[in-house]
Every structure is written in structure tokens, then in C-alpha cells.
Amino acid sequence: MSSPDVNPLHRVINPIPKGSPQGVAVPQSQKPGYTPIYRSARFPDRLLKTWHPEVTTPHDVVNNAINLNRHKPCFGRRSFDAKSGKWGPYVYESYDDLDVQRQQLGSGFTHILNSHGLPTMQANIGVFAETRAEWLLTDITCWAYSMVLVSLYDALGADTSEYILNLTESPILVASMHNIPSILRLGKSKIPHLKAIVVMEDIYSEDDLVKSKGVYDPKTLSKPALLKDWVNSSGFELYTFKQVMDLGAKKLVPMVPPKPEQLMTINFTSGTTGVPKGAMLTHENILAAVAGTFIMDNVSNEPIYHLSYLPLAHIYERLSSLNALSYGGAIGFFHGNIAELLDDIVALRPTTFPSVPRLLRRFEAAVRASTTDSPGFAGKVTRKAYEAKLARYREDGSITHPFWDRLWTNKVKAKLGFDRCKVIISGSAPISPDTLDYLRLALGITVREGFGMTETAAVACVAEPYDRDPGILGGPCPNLEVRLRDVPELNYYSSDKPFARGELMMRGYNVISGYYKEPKKTAEAFDEDGFFASGDIASIDNLGRIHIIDRVKNFYKLAQGEYVAPEFIESSLLSKCPLLQQIYIHGDSDKHFLVAVIGIEPVAFSRHISDILIKKNKISSPIDPNDLNKLKEICKIRDVRISLLRTLDSISTQLKLQPYERIRNAILTVDPFNAENDTLTPSLKLKRREAANLFKPEIDQLYVEGPLLSAEKAKI
Incomplete structure (x- = not known):
């Protein structure tokens, strides 16, 4: 399966011409209370689940990537x-x-399960860690041995971990060091199905190795001995990641390739209310999602x-990583501190950059x-550059400029590490049009909005490169159909003018079959025709493009x-007002x-507020956006709050919101939700209930x- 025609580079499809339909209605598919069914204009007669008949699972994708790229870079660390x-x-x-490591790790998992008399086929393997190479390696290993990653x-607490481990009856948990204490505090009595904990870090420090002459002996090493005693006293076995791989290397077990219909992962939705639901994603679901991302x-x-x-x-990052592997790409893992992400970007220089609005802001x-x-002078020149690029952008939609790119944009890109980046994808929430336009012009990079859910393996629709307006999410991806x-x-109503509106319903190869051990919630999530109810209100325009406008x-x-x-108002204000970073709107019966x-955007x-306060002689110099304590104090000033409320009221008028839909009072602060x-x-x-409490x-x-x-009577 290493022939050139299996290479995913051959599956690239050109963009749909501007002005042409992106989604098309399936003839005679409309029912009362619904719009017609819409499919991708690229594949109006069928849904896509792979790009090659020999590629039927993510395991096939990895095998193909290994066969074509054995000596090329794969996982990178700093x-x-x-x-x-x-x-x-x-x-x-x-x-x-990667090929060697997945076989060693999978063999090690097999030996641990066998030692407890447990089956290996479709065994649930839990992972409790931040994003790192060991996380993705564990995922790929589970694919190769037909195990299920949980x-x-x-970021969630012990109660949620207890709930997930008990629901899935996971016998092995792979965890980073800082998460192990919360598991051990639960103890065997609360999570009786857990047999072994695998710590990702090498718990033997250089000093310990010197003292023990390089021998991993828990009796002479203080930290490992303490940790192992704690684990054992809690009723679990302890392994390091390396020890599991060493165990597997001693006696390799053949891989057990999965079937497309088998369960690949139980990916718990990061629900905004209640306990999380375990979305059951099969190998076919994930492969179809990768196939759909080629647009x-x-x-x-x-x-x-x-x-x-x-x-x-979160399935968004897992899919992004698998997509990179499908091209034989290199994956560099950030060093763990999101506040220092720019340093990782400069070091890696990514070619694509999936992200979320909060980070892009x-x-x-x-x-x-x-x-x-x-x-x-530098500020004056760059402002002139931006104004020139903005004028051209508004005239013909171009994000490049023959003069100012050389003088400004290319330097910004190189400084930030985006000099070889071709596209930025923004997902998970609405993004301000000012942010979209600024990044497009300052970086000279296409920025596209997309939409997906855990239940659709992160993929549903994405805007075409030429669609510049915020909120346009493009037509359906080729792997699913919508109504x-x-x-x-x-x-x-589906009869609304100028465009139909209603709850977005989705059906396709990438859509889950249901929630793990939740038959009632599964039944509630699907209609009689097998369409998944997203809970999002959408409109579909005359080109078959999807716009998310509200929540059900x-x-x-x-x-x-x-x-x-409230979510419709929140997303609308966030997309229109660059002064906002976060917002929670509250109402009461x-x-x-x-x-x-x-939550204000500090810069x-x-x-904005410095200009106003200086003109009113209330401050003598601009407010430093890095002085968060000063900003918080400014936010408490009544007139400052009124000023922002007026700005939001003006935007609400543009949005044609009713008087009762407008914010009449607010507290302002920095990063209220985290x-x-x-x-x-x-x-x-946003977790609405937790925010309200x-x-x-x-x-x-x-x-x-x-x-x-x-x-109010006073004027600022």
C-alpha cells in the first residue's frame, strides 16, 4: 500500500469558483418542517469516506505514511x-x-492486560495528560492493536476523572506526573477497574541515576520509591512509559489491525452543563473526517x-495531527506553556496552523x-502599510501587496515564525472580523473559519479561501449531508426569507453512532432519519453556505x-467588537x-479607553495594557463601564437587536473565565452554569x- 497513488497529496481538490454554489440540495429530499438535504457541491451524488479503497482506517493512514517516509522527521520535541x-x-x-515505538508500547499494554487475565481486543486505555508526544503515540498504538483510547x-477535576474511568472500566491509565496524585487520592475503592498507571515522565532524575550508578532500583532511589509506595498502597501497579516499552520490546506481539466499524475512541464532550458524554467514534468516522478535510x-x-x-x-487537535501524518508531515509538540507558544511557533515555523479565536486575538x-x-517612525510606517493593504483588500479581496509585503508583512511573518505558513484555520467559536482582517493583512496568510463538533469528528464545514466575511462557514464537507x-x-423556520433558518442536523460517515452507555441521550440526539441534532441554529444561504447564528x-x-x-447575542458582539475577549450574558425570569x-481585550x-480618558483629562498618559492590575481598576469606574455599554448598544443597533436583547449593565474585568x-x-x-454561580x-x-x-446622567 505504498504505491504513489495512495499518497494523500494526490487527493487535493481545487477551490470552488467564487460565486458558484458550495452546497447543493438533493432533489426531492425536503420534508415538512425541514429544508432539503444539502451536500457538498464537489460530491453532490455521494458522501466521501476515504480517498483510496485501500485506506479504510487511521491505522492504514499511519502505515502508508511510515512506508513512504521512513527516514523523514515525524515527532519533534524541544x-x-x-x-x-x-x-x-x-x-x-x-x-x-514511530513504527518501532508503537509496536513496543502496544506489546507492553498487551502483556499488562494479559497479566490480569483481561482481553486486549477493544480494551479501553485511558489517557490523562496535556498535549505531548506520548499522548499521540498512545493514540496511534491503540489504533494498531484494536484498543480504544479514552x-x-x-483541565477537569477528580470527580470527572472518576466518572469517566468507572463508566469505561478502563484497566490502564496513561498519565502525566502532575495528574497522578488526583487519581491516587481517589483510591482503588472509587475506581476499582483500574489496574495499572503508566507515568509518561522518566521519574528517575540524572542525580538519582548517578547515585544508583545508572541502575533503576526503587530501593535506592528516593522519588521513585515514594511514588511507587504511594501507588501500591492505593492498590494500583506503577510503570513508567519507558518500562512499558521495554516490557514490550522483550517480546513483541503482532499488531491487530482494526476494522473500520470498530470503536476507535470514546471522546468525551467538553460539555457546558452536566457530566460529559462519551462520543463513540469509530475508525471509519475518523477516516471520513480526514477525507473531508482535504478541502x-x-x-x-x-x-x-x-x-x-x-x-x-479534544478531537480537533487529534484530527489535525492525523491530517499532518497523512501527508508524511512532521509534528512538533509545544513545550507545555501556552503563554510561551510564540516561542514554539518561531522554533517550528508551521506550514498550517489550526487555532481558536481566543489565541488568534x-x-x-x-x-x-x-x-x-x-x-x-516605525509605528507610522507600519500604519501606512496596513492602511495601504486594507484599501487594496477592500477593493479586490487581495491579502498581498507588491510593495508593503516586502517592507512589512514578510518581516512580521518571519519574526513570528509564520514565514512558511499557508493557512490558518479558526474553529470552536466566532471570531471578530477585525481580527480576521488584521491577521490576513499583517501576515499575508489566508485565515479560514470552520465548524465541527466532537460528534462529527471535528469536521462539518469550512469557508472557502475567498470568503472573507465573518460567520461564513462554507458548504457541507464531502463526508456528510445537512438539513x-x-x-x-x-x-x-425552513420557510424563512431571505434564507432558511433552523436547527442544524447532520448525517454522514464521520457522525457518531451514539454516546457510550447512554441509550436515552443517544435517542434524543438523533431524529427518525438518522440525522444528528447539533443544538446550533443555522441559516443556509443561496450558495448553500452554512452560517451558525444561535443555540437551541x-x-x-x-x-x-x-x-x-444569549449565545447568539454573545457571539454577535464578540465578532463585531474587538474590545471584548470574553462575555457572559445573564437574564432572569x-x-x-x-x-x-x-472580559476586555487588554490591548x-x-x-480605546486611554484616548477617551485623556481627552477628558481623567488620566495624563496611556494605560499600559500589560499592567493588568491598573486595567482592572479602570474597569471598575462607572463611566468606563457606561462607555463600553454605549459601544455595545451601538453595535446592537447595527445587529438590529430588540431593546430587551441589549445589555443594560455589566461588570468589566480581565480574563474572568478560565x-x-x-x-x-x-x-x-463557556460553562454557563458555573459562570453564573x-x-x-x-x-x-x-x-x-x-x-x-x-x-445614568453623567457623560464620560
Whole structure:
């Protein structure tokens, strides 16, 4: 299966011409209460599940990549130099190394399971760690031996880990060192099915090895002995990652290639309410998702370099990594600190960059601060460059410029490590049009928005390169078909004009069959024709392009009887107002107006509010966006809050929001929602219930204070 025609580079399809349909209706497919079924205009007569008949599982993808690229770079890591205090360059292992390591690790897992008399076929293997090479190697190993990987989110607490381990009855847990104590505190009585814990790190330090003359002897090594005693006293076995591979290397076990219909992973949705649901994804589901992503690719025959930094526990990053492997690309893993991600980008120089709006806004702020917002002659020149590029962009849609790219854009790209990047994909949430345009022009790189869910293996639709307007998500990917279902309670109908609106329903090779051990929730998630109900309200325009506009379930009924969909308002404001980084809108059935908790974008907000306060002689110099304590104090000023509320009210007018849909009072702060306070999921989605509980005192006070816009008299 190493013939050239299996090479994924041969599956690239050119973009659909501008102005042509991207999604097309299937003839005679409309039913009452629904739109017609829409498919990709590229494959209107069928759904795609592979690009070659011999490639039927992700295991086949990896085998093909190994056969074609044995001596090419595969997994890359950076080492920390204690003397210099810096991280070194990426050092790569080859595809040949990957082949050896997956067989050793899989054989080691097999021996551990056999020692407990447990079956290996479809055995559940838990992984509880941050994004790192060992995570992805464990995933690839499970594919090769027909085992099932169970993802535990690194950012979630012990209760969720206990729930997942018990639900899946996982006998082996592969974990990073910092997650092991939370598992051990649960003890054998709470997670009785767990037999062995595999720690990813080498727990034997250089000092320990010197003391023991290089012999791994727990009796003479303090840290391993303590950890092993703790693990054993908790009723589990302890192995290091290396020990499991050494165990397997002594007696290799043949790989057990999976069948397409077999379960590949139980990927727990990072739900915003309640306990997470285990989405059951088969090998066929994941392969179809990879096949569907080829419309996102903008590759050439040049080497592919992918930076793995998003959570591998989330299917978005797993799919992105598998896509890179399918091209024989190299994957460099970030060194673990998301705050220092730019350093990893410069070291790796990725060729594609899947990301999320929150991080892209940070990149925008960093570029602005060092170029167009900088003082003096350099700032003046870069502002002129941006204005010239923006004028050309508005005229013909071009993100390049023959003069200013050489003088400005190419230098910015090289400085940030994006000099060989062809495309940036933004997923998981709406993104501000200002951010989209700024990154496109400053970097000269195509930025495309996409949409997918865990239940669709991260893939549903993606905008074409020429679609520049925010919110356009393109037609359906070739691996699935979609339709909209009427939602009468929210006044969304398939008969709406100018475009149909309703709940987005999806069916295809990449869509899950259901939730693990949750027959009731599975039944609720699908309609009678097998379409999965996304919970998202969408519209489909005249070109068959999908736009996500609202959510089905999250809405408030206000005291006056009006229904409000907060997520629609939040996403609309975030996409239109660059001053915002986060927002939670709150309503109550015994209150007649909306309030909000707003996380400001430090760079944009400090610049905006400094201009206003200086003109009013309230401050003498601009606010430093890095002085977060100062910013938080500024955010408390009543007139500052009113100023932002007015800005949002003006945007609400542009959005044609009703008076009851507008924010009348708000608290402003910096980074109110994060994983540490349990208000964000690992995929950076807002947990509404947790946010409401955390900020309940502040929200209560906002209602006591009353609506600022209608009551205030002072002018800033």
C-alpha cells in the first residue's frame, strides 16, 4: 500500500469558483418542517469516506505514511537548557522510530492486560495528560492493536476523572506526573477497574541515576520509591512509559489491525452543563473526517510541519495531527506553556496552523503592539502599510501587496515564525472580523473559519479561501449531508426569507453512532432519519453556505415574557467588537433587562479607553495594557463601564437587536473565565452554569444597581 497513488497529496481538490454554489440540495429530499438535504457541491451524488479503497482506517493512514517516509522527521520535541534558561531547537524522531515505538508500547499494554487475565481486543486505555508526544503515540498504538483510547481532560477535576474511568472500566491509565496524585487520592475503592498507571515522565532524575550508578532500583532511589509506595498502597501497579516499552520490546506481539466499524475512541464532550458524554467514534468516522478535510488543505509538495498545542483530548487537535501524518508531515509538540507558544511557533515555523479565536486575538494584540500601535517612525510606517493593504483588500479581496509585503508583512511573518505558513484555520467559536482582517493583512496568510463538533469528528464545514466575511462557514464537507429543522419556539423556520433558518442536523460517515452507555441521550440526539441534532441554529444561504447564528437550548425568559438567546447575542458582539475577549450574558425570569460579565481585550481596550480618558483629562498618559492590575481598576469606574455599554448598544443597533436583547449593565474585568476557575471547557467554551454561580454576587449587585444606560446622567 505504498504505491504513489495512495499518497494523500494526490487527493487535493481545487477551490470552488467564487460565486458558484458550495452546497447543493438533493432533489426531492425536503420534508415538512425541514429544508432539503444539502451536500457538498464537489460530491453532490455521494458522501466521501476515504480517498483510496485501500485506506479504510487511521491505522492504514499511519502505515502508508511510515512506508513512504521512513527516514523523514515525524515527532519533534524541544529540550530545556538549564544553563541558558532557554528551550532548544526541535529534535525529531523518524517515521521508522514511530513504527518501532508503537509496536513496543502496544506489546507492553498487551502483556499488562494479559497479566490480569483481561482481553486486549477493544480494551479501553485511558489517557490523562496535556498535549505531548506520548499522548499521540498512545493514540496511534491503540489504533494498531484494536484498543480504544479514552480521553480524560487534563483541565477537569477528580470527580470527572472518576466518572469517566468507572463508566469505561478502563484497566490502564496513561498519565502525566502532575495528574497522578488526583487519581491516587481517589483510591482503588472509587475506581476499582483500574489496574495499572503508566507515568509518561522518566521519574528517575540524572542525580538519582548517578547515585544508583545508572541502575533503576526503587530501593535506592528516593522519588521513585515514594511514588511507587504511594501507588501500591492505593492498590494500583506503577510503570513508567519507558518500562512499558521495554516490557514490550522483550517480546513483541503482532499488531491487530482494526476494522473500520470498530470503536476507535470514546471522546468525551467538553460539555457546558452536566457530566460529559462519551462520543463513540469509530475508525471509519475518523477516516471520513480526514477525507473531508482535504478541502481545507492548501498544501504543496513542500514538507508539512504541524505544531501540536491544542488539547489532544479534544478531537480537533487529534484530527489535525492525523491530517499532518497523512501527508508524511512532521509534528512538533509545544513545550507545555501556552503563554510561551510564540516561542514554539518561531522554533517550528508551521506550514498550517489550526487555532481558536481566543489565541488568534492574542496574536493580533502582539502584532499590533509591536507594529501598528508602536510609537515613533516605525509605528507610522507600519500604519501606512496596513492602511495601504486594507484599501487594496477592500477593493479586490487581495491579502498581498507588491510593495508593503516586502517592507512589512514578510518581516512580521518571519519574526513570528509564520514565514512558511499557508493557512490558518479558526474553529470552536466566532471570531471578530477585525481580527480576521488584521491577521490576513499583517501576515499575508489566508485565515479560514470552520465548524465541527466532537460528534462529527471535528469536521462539518469550512469557508472557502475567498470568503472573507465573518460567520461564513462554507458548504457541507464531502463526508456528510445537512438539513435544517424548524424551531417554532424560537421562531426559526425552513420557510424563512431571505434564507432558511433552523436547527442544524447532520448525517454522514464521520457522525457518531451514539454516546457510550447512554441509550436515552443517544435517542434524543438523533431524529427518525438518522440525522444528528447539533443544538446550533443555522441559516443556509443561496450558495448553500452554512452560517451558525444561535443555540437551541440556552435562552432566558424575561419578566416581560420575552425570550432571549444569549449565545447568539454573545457571539454577535464578540465578532463585531474587538474590545471584548470574553462575555457572559445573564437574564432572569423575574428581571426585565440583561446584564453581563465582560472580559476586555487588554490591548484594544486600553488603547480605546486611554484616548477617551485623556481627552477628558481623567488620566495624563496611556494605560499600559500589560499592567493588568491598573486595567482592572479602570474597569471598575462607572463611566468606563457606561462607555463600553454605549459601544455595545451601538453595535446592537447595527445587529438590529430588540431593546430587551441589549445589555443594560455589566461588570468589566480581565480574563474572568478560565480553566482554573472551572468556567471554561478544555475547548474554551463557556460553562454557563458555573459562570453564573461564580459571579452570582456581582450579578446580583448589577440588578440592585439597575440599568446604567437608561438611568445614568453623567457623560464620560
